[in-house]
Amino acid sequence: MALTQKQTRWLLLTPAGLWYAALLLLPLAVVLIFSFGERNAVGGYAPGFTFEQYANLPARFAAFRNTMTLAPLGTLAALLIAYPLAYFLAVKVSSRWKTTLLVLVIVPFWTSILIRSYAWIFLLGGRGIPALFDWVGIEGVRLINTPFAVLIGIVYGYLPLMVFPIYVALEKLDKQLLEAAADLGTPPWRSFLQITLPLSMPGVLTGTMLVFILLMGEFLIPAILGGGKVFFVGNALVDLFLQSRNWAFGSAVAVALVVIMLIVVTLYGRLARRFSVGRDDVGLM
Known part of the structure; x- marks a missing residue:
């Protein structure tokens, strides 16, 4: 007996759904x-039903504050650096050098993020960039174990993930649109704002959300470059699950983080749809 279209669809979706x-x-x-459980006397999880763990969430307020501050800032900084780079690779570079430069962008991913973060310890430590400041007469500059060091680390670590979605969007850009705008006497900055930027927004939205979601769960870079002074929620989870073994409280922190991320992603999706509709309306005018 032949399957109906609905049965076929469910049959194909069932493995992925499972x-x-x-x-x-x-x-x-x-x-x-x-x-909703409790901490066992020897650590771990004890069955129960209580809201005590959620009531204790303010105890990890600093971790949530750092995450909700540095994750958006890191995403924005990565975007501001990645967009000109992606534009240069997609629009300005000849096809002869494009592949080579793209490989150079992704080369840092061939090395462990742990090794790259330790390299920044030297650069931001007393014998690195601060030593250069001392040499020019600016003393007392401290970079390592600060929020700025963590921001530098996360931008450096996640920059390629922002570059490539934007590059793909710009690579698909019809160059004839820019040529037509130039023939009509449109200034380059206006062509960028009215043609290039709107058409590249799918890549911007994809890269921004990809980097932001990963930064919300980051723990390695704050642990290394923050020196135990700049905690993310990821660091709090590592401490609760692996060191203090308070699985119940750690689970409550994890659930709170997931809820925050769902809210942010939902709001971001609505703004993206509104922008897409507005962009289409402008294009039809």
Whole structure:
């Protein structure tokens, strides 16, 4: 007996749906259940139903504050650096050198983020950039173990993830539109604002959300470049699960982080759709 179109669709979606439920929904459900439990006397999880863990969330306010401050700032900084670079690679560079330069952008990913972060310890430490400031007469500059050091590390670490979505969007840009605008006497800055930037926004939105989501769960860079003074929520989770072994409280912190991310992503998606509609309306005028 032949399958109907609806049955075929469900048959094709079932394997992916089972993997999604097993690898994403089930772990989230376990974390949610743990968040209402208690800490065992010897550490770990003890069954229960209490909101005590959520009531203790203000104890990790500093971690949430740092994450919600440095993650957006790092995303914005990466965007401001990545967009000119992606524009240069997609529009200005000849095809002869394009592949080579793209490889150079991705080369840092061939090395562990741990090694790259330790390299920044030297650059931002007393014998690195601060030593240059001392040499020119500016003394007392401290960069390592500060929020600025963490910001530098996350921008450097996640920059390629911002560059490539923007590059792909700009690579698809019809150059004839820019040539037509130039023939009509449109200034370059206006062509950029009215043609290049709107058409590259899908790449900007993709890169921004990709980097932001990853930064919300970052823990390695703050641990290395923050020196234990700049905590992210990821660092708090490592401490709660692996050191203090308070799985219930750690689960509550994880659930709170997921909720915050869902709210931010939802608002971001609505703004993106509004921008897309507005852009289409402008294009039709």
